[in-house]
Amino acid sequence: MEVYDISYLSLVACFLLLAIPVFVSYYLKLGIIKETFVSVSRMIVQLAFVGVFLTVLFDLNNSVVNLLWLLVMILMATHTTISDIKLDLKKLLLPTAVSFILGNFLVLLYFNMFVVNLENLFDARFLIPIFGMFLGNSLRGNIISISSFYNTIKRNENRYLYSLSLGAKKHEAILPYAKKSLNLALKPSIANMSTIGIVALPGMMTGQIIAGSSPLLAVKYQMAIMVGIYVTTVMTVAIGIFMMIRSSFDDYGILKKDIFR
Numbered sequence: 001m002e003v004y005d006i007s008y009l010s011l012v013a014c015f016l017l018l019a020i021p022v023f024v025s026y027y028l029k030l031g032i033i034k035e036t037f038v039s040v041s042r043m044i045v046q047l048a049f050v051g052v053f054l055t056v057l058f059d060l061n062n063s064v065v066n067l068l069w070l071l072v073m074i075l076m077a078t079h080t081t082i083s084d085i086k087l088d089l090k091k092l093l094l095p096t097a098v099s100f101i102l103g104n105f106l107v108l109l110y111f112n113m114f115v116v117n118l119e120n121l122f123d124a125r126f127l128i129p130i131f132g133m134f135l136g137n138s139l140r141g142n143i144i145s146i147s148s149f150y151n152t153i154k155r156n157e158n159r160y161l162y163s164l165s166l167g168a169k170k171h172e173a174i175l176p177y178a179k180k181s182l183n184l185a186l187k188p189s190i191a192n193m194s195t196i197g198i199v200a201l202p203g204m205m206t207g208q209i210i211a212g213s214s215p216l217l218a219v220k221y222q223m224a225i226m227v228g229i230y231v232t233t234v235m236t237v238a239i240g241i242f243m244m245i246r247s248s249f250d251d252y253g254i255l256k257k258d259i260f261r
Contacts, residue, residue, distance in 0.1 A: 063122035095243035103236030145185035170253035
């Protein structure tokens with residue numbers, strides 16, 4: 001099947017569509033014109049860099065270099081997660097990074113070994129894109145869960161302290177807030193799985209079909225990826241929350257005030 005390339009001129013034609021949101025913003029005075037152009041500019045620079053960089057990585061296909069790049073991705077995801085929810089980076093850096101490593105990398109190895117059946121588990125063409133999908137979705141889950149966890153305890157501080165005063169152990173008092181945060185973080189993944197294919201065709205599946213793969217092959221890959229995304233989100237969110245408890249609460253179960261920036 002012929003694969004249709006997008007020329008640079010065609011890409012310019014695509015960007016002309018941005019005139020529509022710019023006009024809407026101008027007419028309704030939404031104030032997002034500057035933000036739109038800044039975001040689009042950053043997207044162009046970042047994707048252009050990634051495109052060149054991945055081409056080099058794929059050609060090189062060195063396992064050590066590939067793993068080092070995954071480590072860079074994890075560190076960036078860790079920094080983004082903690083920065084977005086305005087918490088102390090030093091205290092939560094290690095537990096967040098460990099949750100990303102355990103939750104994503106272990107599932108990735110299993111995925112490449114038993115699902116894709118790769119001879120080289122660290123093949124850049126599979127390792128980096130699949131890890132990126134896992135990491136990106138688990139990052140969103142972590143931002144939702146961690147933000148909800150700390151803010152809910154902070155808002156309900158008196159109720160939380162009251163449960164401790166009644167004799168509840170630290171983990172017993174924390175558990176309801178942890179469960180609520182986990183549920184909140186997992187709802188988007190569950191909703192995506194239940195509506196995929198009917199309400200929307202996901203990006204990976206669409207990309208494979210456009211690139212010439214058969215729809216059935218694209219469907220099999222998409223099923224596998226969705227299961228992997230859900231599992232990695234569950235693991236990273238759960239590991240992250242329960243690892244952070246040690247650095248966020250004192251021996252009496254009181255939330256440390258300096259955890260917030």
